[in-house]
Amino acid sequence: MDDDELIAILEDAGLSPYQAEAYVALLGLGTASATDIAEACDVPDPRIYDVLRDLESKGYIETFQQDSLTARARNPSDVLEDLRSRSEKYLDAAETIEDRWNQPEMTDHEVSIVKRFDTVVNRARELIEEAETQIQLGVDTDQFYELAPALADAHDRGVDIKLSICTAADEKIPPVADIEGTCTEARHRAIPSPFLVLVDRTWTCFAPHSHSVNEYGVLVNDGTHTYVFHWFYLTCLWEIWDTLYTERTPETPTSYVDLRHAVRDIEPLLNEGATIEATVQGYRTDTKDTVELTGTIVDVDYTGSDMGRQDPIPLAQLAGRVSATLVADGTTYQIGGWGAVLEEIEAITVTVTDVRYETSAPPTESE
Known part of the structure; x- marks a missing residue:
């Protein structure tokens, strides 16, 4: 120098x-x-x-x-110590500037565009580590392994995790042994997909798939926008793809974090005359106070029910209003799903605790 x-x-x-x-x-x-x-x-x-x-x-x-x-x-x-101290401050300032440029602070009801894919993945990992009720994610194999430790921790906390692994023709699917313990259910989409993580109905982390010419990401902290991404997830990354792994069994209790999935399973049981005991955790739509109700589900209703009964119910028939009627302690409640406004309760989880028939077994077709 x-x-x-x-x-x-x-x-x-x-x-x-x-x-x-x-x-x-x-x-x-x-x-x-x-x-x-x-x-x-x-x-x-x-x-x-x-x-x-x-x-x-x-x-x-x-x-x-x-x-x-x-x-x-x-x-x-003393001079050298002062200069080195200043140097460290400059380095800290440089790192802070870079972090803030890559990942703007998120506030309520905010959508941010970021420039680096790593920023989206890191934010997704942080949100998975903080998740309380549910996670939906669409990832490729490498991204799955990158997020697997955080997913395993969330799974251990009881978070419901739906995992869609999206691969190109030359990519390998993770073995079931690696998937087990990281999710509630996993499906395989044999087409590359954008990176997508939805957490607790509020947060979205999105980035184009690796073959895209543009590198950017979208971070969303808003329930309404996240609901739109949720339907993209259901229709493009989940509904039609083969199941790789599931923890669900026919035995109760069975928990649902989406009322639409619950209605699919509950309606056939009601048509067979079953008595369905369930616990609903959610919010009162008028006050936003948390509530937990235990009682009997006596009816379900959805906008597409007049299209004719099919088994399973096509997702398109559940795209409109969906509700369930719960009788708890002598009071009748209308239970709605994500974003409910007409019903008294917005359900976060619906847990079917018991299914009973007047006879010892469900009726057969001959009966």
Whole structure:
């Protein structure tokens, strides 16, 4: 580093131009009179005494009388510590600027566009680590393994996790042994897909698939926007694809985080005359207070029910209003799904705890 560069850096560290020049000159001279220092740099003679006193007060040099005012540089340990401290602050500031540029702080009801895919994945991991009730994600094999530890922790906390693994023709699907313990159910989509993670009905992390020419990401903290991505997930990444792994069994209790999926299973049982006991956790739509109700589901209704009964009910028939009627402690409640406004309760989870028939077994076709 030449003198000019060193002087410029010392100025950045807080010295005036004259102070920086005088200090660099003195480093080369060792010990020198004020006059000699002035001659070795561009500091005017009348100013050199004030400049040296200022450098001494800052701890850079020490002065003494020897025929004339003489100066020498002090042990630079204090100066070096100060410069290194400033360097660390600059590095910290640089990292902070980069982090904030890559990942703007999210506030309520906000949509942010970010420039790097890594930002989207890192934010998805953080949200998975904080998830409370449900996660839906569409990822390729590499992305699955990157998020697998966080998914396993969320699964251990009881979070319902639907995993869609989307692969190109030349990509391998993770073995079931690797998938087990990371999700409630996994399906395979044999077509590449965008990266998509939905958490607790509120957060969305989205980025185009790896073959896209554009690299960007969308981070959403808003239930309405996330609901739109939810339907993309159901129709494109979930509904028609083969199941790789599931924890669900015919035995109860069976929990649902989507009323539409619950209605699909409950309606046939009601048509067979079953008594269905269930617990609903959710919110009152008028006050947003949390509520937990245990009772009997006596009816279900959905906008597409007049299209004719099919088994299973096509997703298109459940795209409109869906509700269930729950009788709990003698009171009848209308239970709605995600975003319910007409029903009294918006269900977050519906857990079917018991299914009973008047006879010991469900009726057969001959009956």
